[in-house]
Amino acid sequence: MAYLLSRVRGKSPNEAHRILARLCTPSLRQNVAPNAERVTHVTQNVDGLSLEALSAVSGLSSSESIIEMHGNLFNVACTAHDCSYTSKNTDNPICPALGGTEKIVAEGNTEPIVKRAFLPHCPEKGCGQLLRPDVVWFGERPKHIEMIIELAKVADLCLVVGTSSLVQPASRLPAYVRANGGKVAVFNMEQTNHSDEADWVFLGGCEVELGRVLGL
Ligand SMILES: [Zn+2]
Numbered sequence: 001m002a003y004l005l006s007r008v009r010g011k012s013p014n015e016a017h018r019i020l021a022r023l024c025t026p027s028l029r030q031n032v033a034p035n036a037e038r039v040t041h042v043t044q045n046v047d048g049l050s051l052e053a054l055s056a057v058s059g060l061s062s063s064e065s066i067i068e069m070h071g072n073l074f075n076v077a078c079t080a081h082d083c084s085y086t087s088k089n090t091d092n093p094i095c096p097a098l099g100g101t102e103k104i105v106a107e108g109n110t111e112p113i114v115k116r117a118f119l120p121h122c123p124e125k126g127c128g129q130l131l132r133p134d135v136v137w138f139g140e141r142p143k144h145i146e147m148i149i150e151l152a153k154v155a156d157l158c159l160v161v162g163t164s165s166l167v168q169p170a171s172r173l174p175a176y177v178r179a180n181g182g183k184v185a186v187f188n189m190e191q192t193n194h195s196d197e198a199d200w201v202f203l204g205g206c207e208v209e210l211g212r213v214l215g216l
Contacts, residue, residue, distance in 0.1 A: 011047060011049060012049070012052075013049045013050070013052050013053035013056065014049075014207055015207040015210075015211065016161065016162065016206040016207045016210050017049050017050055017052070017053035018053045018056070018057055019207075019210045019211055019214060019216045020041050020050065020053070020161070020210070021041075021050070021053040021054040021056070021057040021058065022057055022058075022216045023039050023041075023214065023216055024039050024040075024041050024054060024058075024063065024065040024066065025054070025057060025058040025060075025065075027058075028057065028058065028216070029216065031215075032214055032215050032216055038065075039065060040064075040065055040066075040067060040151050041065060041066045041067070042067045042069055042148050042151075042170070042173070043066065043067070043068055043069065043070075044069060044070050044163065044167065044170055045068070045070070046068065046070050046071055046072055046073045046135045047073060048068075048072050048073065048074050050066050050068070051063065051066055051068070051072075054066060067143070067144050067147070067148060068143065069136070069142040069143055069144060069145065069148060069170065070135055070136040070142060070143070071133070071134045071135035071136050071143060072134055072135065073133060073135055074088060074089065074090050075087065075088055075089065075133070075134035076088075076089040076120065076131040076132065076133060076134055077131065077132060077133075077134035078122040078124065078127060078129055078130075078131055078132075079122075079129050079130045079131065079132050080122065080127055080129040083122060083124055083127045083129065085122050085123070085124045085127065085131075086134055089120075089131075095118065095119060095120045096118075097114050097115065097118030097119060098114060098119075116130070119131075142169065142170070145169060148173065149169075149173070149176060152173045152174075152176035152177050153176050153177075153179070153180050154180065155177045155180075155182045156182050156183070157177075157182060157183050157184075157185070158173065158174050158177040158182060158183070158184045158185070159185050159187065159210075160173075160174055160184060160185070160186045160187065160188070160192075160198070161187045161188075161206055161210065162187065162188060162189075162206045163188065163192070164188070164192050164193070171193070174197060174198070175197065178197065183199040183200075184197065184198045184199050184200075185198060185199060185200040185201075185202065185213075186198040186200070186201045186202065187202045187206045187209050187210055187213075188201075188202075188203065188206070189203065189204065189205065189206075190203065191203070
């Protein structure tokens with residue numbers, strides 16, 4: 001996790017993030033999609049760059065128009081099932097006790113021992129359980145998946161951007177859109193498994209193709 005944090009830290013949104021952020025902002029999409037009642041950006045990325053781009057282009061610090069279905073690497077959440085505590089944590093590592101563990105893992109010990117007392121704990125009154133990075137691990141259920149599927153079922157248009165579309169359940173979303181008569185456009189560097197099911201396929205760099213096709 002510390003390794004992933006250091007790779008993601010310092011990255012900035014690119015033009016593709018900004019184009020999608022403009023599409024999510026009613027005043028900025030007015031010219032190209034005046035009839036769009038709602039645009040929701042569902043991202044599989046955990047780097048927080050979509051929210052950062054939205055903040056930069058629209059001034060919003062948080063938004064209902066972006067759903068981070070796999071969480072956000074810069075948030076922590078309580079591990080207690082009956083506690084909903086979350087907070088931002090941009091420290092790297094998320095607590096001093098985890099410092100250097102990536103080196104131990106790299107040397108072959110995949111489960112370095114860290115004393116529980118030194119790990120971050122939930123500050124909620126009466127809780128005190130361990131905190132964890134607020135990201136969806138392999139095998140866990142994506143966040144807000146019921147809401148995402150409901151949105152897909154009523155969407156007129158679905159843009160599948162920069163993904164090989166291999167990971168379930170995100171890979172099923174275009175099928176929900178099409179089942180209800182919606183259209184699907186794929187933007188990717190190369191053909192994907194789902195290109196055959198798309199109404200349009202735009203191959204090439206998403207930063208260029210999104211701007212060219214959407215006019216944003
Ligand atoms: Zn808690």
